[in-house]
Amino acid sequence: IEDEPRSGRPRTASTERNKGRVDEIIQDDRGVTVDTIIRKLGVGHSAVQEMIESLGCKKHCARLVLRLLTEDHKDERKANTSELLQRYRHEAANVMGTVVWDAEGFILAEFLEPGQTINAARYVQTLHKLRRALRDKRPGRNIIILHDNARPHAARLTSEAIAKMGWEVLLHPSYSPDLAPSDYHLFGFVNDQLRGQRFETREAIEKAVRQCLRRAGTEFYRRGIFKLPERWEKCVQRSGDYVEK
Template sequence: MDTTPQKAGQVIALIENGLSQRAVARQLDMTRAAVRKVCKRYEEAGFFHRRAGTCRGRFTTIRDDRFIVSTTLRNRHLKAVQVQRQLRELRGMRPEYAAMVATEEGKCTEDQESDLQILYDLGGDRVHRRGGLTAVRYIEEILAIHVVPYVDYIGDEFTFMHDNARPHTARIVQYYITEVGFRVMEWPVYRPDLNPIEHLWNELKRRIRARLDHTPNSISELIVAAEKEYFNIPQETIANLIRSMPNRMREVIRERDSDTHY
């Protein structure tokens, strides 16, 4: 069976990062013969998908290839199916939204003392973690893993959106973003929050409250409930939030500094 483009991309990324074919085969649970075949194809043709002229056409575009390689280099332990899922989600975005990535932190508490946070991005990934979000953790756990890989995939049109929360505006974060070199949407100091994830987060919390008829007994129970309800949110709910953005923006402009009904 031919190696999938996602796994082949991981092979090339790891080889070019200095790993031996034996080490790559062990890490990706492949035979050494399969790894050699991918490397030979890459050396001969300059890419790691099936050569033109065979019974099946090319599975991935050059942009896909860049995303596979950059994602693998930033997280060597990703499985090919995980890379494939991320790539499929990116391909499924509508063009007008595919160039934008946003983050938002939400709090879903067991009680008033809990600081569990669940973070989402428009690409569909989610990260659950405990503890306060510092600037360093924002870089290492969010930007480097869940944002930077999208830059190579989207290209020059990439725009990142986050608000003026303290970890986002820290000097070390601004320096990191400058070094990586991606565009950030300007966010005025006094502004209504138009991030549609705000409303998605509220929907998730309503669903969790409806699902659990008791206070969660542990962080793990809360995380399980949050993940299950997140995947139960209909795609149409998300699409409606996105489609409402023009009306939201018109109302913000009309009301100026006043609150909107949203």
């Protein structure tokens, strides 16, 4: 005896197809929230949570990362951080910056339009704006940028644009928000500063974020950047495993 085929909602939304879509969404943006995934797929919270867990992911430094790093990932993290430590010790006087801020302070904040998603072409536009901002705020500097391995950052279009600008991209191992200053230092600070406030418009939010970034002060940014060598050291000591917060 078998049930007749029935129309309507399947018994579970945790299908292989949906799991593949969840994986694509996470790979595109490791800062994505569960609520965003729910909206994109049109399925329930429990199903999305189940699929995220089945992909072996967890939240770390506000990013979805692998729950257990593979030995290959650990080897990559250890090798990268060992190389970065050697470079830091050799070039300790140089300032390493990120796309939006460096050890001296806030440089640029870019916001997407409602409904817009970040892709390589959009990211390259941001890099051109960053170049103009750097000419004004950090003239004559050799630019070294640190960004994670999200698809827009790793795309060939992005790599070609950065090469034309003459910038260097700092090594950054996969699945490593604990080695990304914006993840472990900046975003939590901004969230804490804006928590509990109500904003009537998108423009008001953008203004509040920029004001928060400007008020943070040089010492705050300096601490965030110069935590990096400490975290590289810990990563090497832990044989590539995640650094404790």
